[in-house]
Amino acid sequence: MHGLGLPGLSPPEAKDARVRSPRLRFLAAAAAPLAFLAVAACSPDSGGADDSTATSSPEDAAATSAGPSHDLNDVAVEQQDGEPVLNWHGEPLADGDLPFVTQQTQSEQLQAGDGEEIGAEDDVQVRYLAVNGTTGEQIVSTFSTDETVTLDLTDETLLPAFRDNLPGTTEGDSVLMALPAEDAFGEFGSQELGVGPEDTLLFYMEIVDSYPIAGEPVDPVEGLPTVESDGETPAVIDVEGVEAPDELVVQPLVQGQGAEVGEGQTVFVHYTGVTLSDGEQFDTSYNRGQPFSFQVGAGQVIDGWDQGLIGQNVRSQVLLVIPAEQAYGPNPEDHPELGGEDLVFVVDIIAAY
Template sequence: MRRRSLAVLAAVPLLFAAACGTQQADTKTSTGSGVKVTGEIGKKPTVTFPSGTPAAKSSEETVKDGSGTEFKIGDSVIVNYTVFNWDGKTNATVGSTYDAGNPETITLNDELPSVLREAFVGAKPGGRHVAVVAPDSLTKEQLEQAKQQGQDKLTQVLVLDMIGVKPKPVTVDGAAVDPGVKGVKVENPGPGKAPVLTTKTGEKPSKELVTKVVIKGTGPVVKSGQQLMAHYIGKVWGTDKKFDSSWDRGEPATFGIGTGKVIKGWDQSLVGLPVGTRVLVSIPPDLGYGAQGNAQAGIKGTDTLVFLVDIVGAY
């Protein structure tokens, strides 16, 4: 499904293991640690560090408060973050979701270092916060893992641009119709159950992108640039070989849509459909993985891909 793997930014041990609202005015603040953050919320920030040794004590501060409902423990918060290693020398940027082109979703629980829980809990959508994460905020287990990675003396600075709480996925429900694609069969067992896709056929696939709605949703229309939440099954035309399924993993996938983060056939077929839709998509090689195919998934460069996709959310 993905055209290429997105980089996962490793911020602090155990932190990040594997539709952004309106831009705010320029912000500027100096934290108690002496770290200064500048730039517009919604864009990659600039951080200026004080001279001398890095802070040995963790701290968090609000650069600009957001509005709306405060985040609480248990929420899955959508956030853009930029991470710096504060070493007192280069203070290099580790990475940023702004560079990756996608925000991340962080679940607020006890696995987060304590200072990050403090930064997230009580924050609001649209706000910017900065957290200085020193070893003193790590649990014994996190500190041991950091030691194994040679990072037990590391202090990091995270600038957190809060977007909102990730919406709960909807259940696709409604009257199903035959997609009418010769050689492909779809079974719809009912709401909340994985549909069945059969692609073993002697029929020749179309050389063009084919998009057929099976169940029409009633939610908001998916827009280019949003994060899309989807349950899906992917098979190779003619073989009935399943190469991917979010249903098998037990949770929908989330990815940027309409911006080149996934294969072209997804970008071209899913934008414009309403949330709650089940859609059959037949994708020729040039709109899939191209002539090189995807060896890891067992997809050849000549394979036509067939996906049955449930659009369960977008934000």
């Protein structure tokens, strides 16, 4: 296995008219605010808890399962010091007659936006606050740092309530949701997050932006390597007849509609790399089962990557043909077998934060 990093760094080990990029499935393990929204966290291996270790006491669990279903209309969102807080019957949720319980998912639009309608196969960029309805305690908030989280609505690891309720909303909407335990962390709960197996979760979510997951294929450019890719397995790259480059070549193969990648951002990608001299694959992230992440422009990867991905759009697939001097140079210490080699990469840009 060959990484893309400098010495001492250890990176993580178009079929039709519209081409789908690789899913963001494994990104949940890399970013806590996003991990919280993934149903994968429900499994015991992901930090789940049984009734003896969950935050809720047996009395709370019994009250939750047997109690009435409360009305989401009685919950309001107020701003305190620039951050949202949830009030229940006019007072902070934590001071109310807990637990707050719902037996089915409830969703209420608080403010209507004027942007594009969200589709069932979109990436949706959101800010959100999550509160435990049993304890009234805040679990996760992205508002304190003003960060956003991008949700892939086709990703089956995303909580079903979001896959079901976000399509049809609009950019600029703010939404309040209540999720029963069975639609959230279920019988395992989450000890790490302080969520018991019977806890209702409350979400306040602001929909910032959206764009289609599928990008538009770009017509091949004569003289460059040809590529076959399904977004799920390593790309097949044919370099026959391709001349050595005089300078870095950056050519989108699929044009995504996400935000442009900027210097200093952390980017998550899938990639496949071959040597231009013989077309032999020397590395691919697909064989490791998770995207590769790095900070753009920070010298964590070869120069051809640092330069070539800036300004490209999220959900694009990009062909990089990199001269040896912008790859590993003539005599690299970390990857001597790539010394003096011109390299070809196909890079799928999954997300950037």
